[in-house]
Amino acid sequence: MQKSPIFKLNQNENSLYIKREDLLPFSFGGNKARKGQKFFDDIDKGAFDVVVTYGSASSNHGRIIANMAKKRDLPCIIISPKEASKETFNSEMMRFLGAKIIVVPVDEVSKTIDDLILELKEEGKNPYFIQGGGHGNLGTQAYVECYEEIKEFEKQKDIFFDYIFLASGTGATQAGLVCGQTINNDKRDIVGISIARPNPRGKEVVLDSIREYLDSLDIEYNEKSLLENTHFTDEYICGGYGKFDLDVERVIENSFKNYGLPLDSTYTGKAFSGMLKFIEKEKIVGKNILFIHTGGTPLYFDYLRESKGDVEND
């Protein structure tokens, strides 16, 4: 995967920078493109003839995997929860890319995947399974590499980011960044703004990914500093996955108007809004702050199509 650019967004009480993972040059980019590339590097090494994954109708991961599979003419099967099957630009693209979508109630997802893989194997196929969201060590590895890109930028520009903020879902993106921090022994705060999961589970899932990755490479770490380095806040969830409030809407409108920057209401807009509140609450001033735009541009268009555009702006 190519590198994504870092830009300075504004200079108020803090200097705010943004890493545009949404500009990664494949299928509207985003963290799922960076992670997906790792899985397909692995697929390209083997003799796989079908790709199976999990994702809802709004899933950026589903779009990316469908696109990467299509590029190789590999059949792609996506198990999708019935509870989140409303058409979106992402689901339209998955269909356009020829992915086979199997919709089942969410509590049947796990069994459906197991049965499908078994069935494919019985047919003599060699399926490759990718966890929802591109979770797992390969996904984590993708964000260790992203962390190295950030270090490179800092070195070139002679700057140090005191804080890194990002939208945290399954936690693999954050886990990769914290692993990068751990490997480099850097002192800074990486703050995951939960977009759905409450604590303590939310943080625990991030920690599990970190330990799994570091253990797989026999990298030694200090459990205490790992706990200290993993900041996962569930204060800005707005009631759950996909839900948002007026502040999130304002942030989305203002960021597009002022910076031409698309943010969505499920991930990046919610995280950006959460970051601004966190900065205010913690009285953070005079710091260099990096926000990671984790992508999801098609969701911005879903938002536009649905919002009434009646939010008051300053």
Ligand SMILES: *Cc1c(COP(=O)(O)O)cnc(C)c1O
């Ligand atoms: C999936 C996704 C996230 C969350 O990433 P995790 O690695 O699951 O924490 C954040 N932002 C966008 C745009 C996403 O699509």
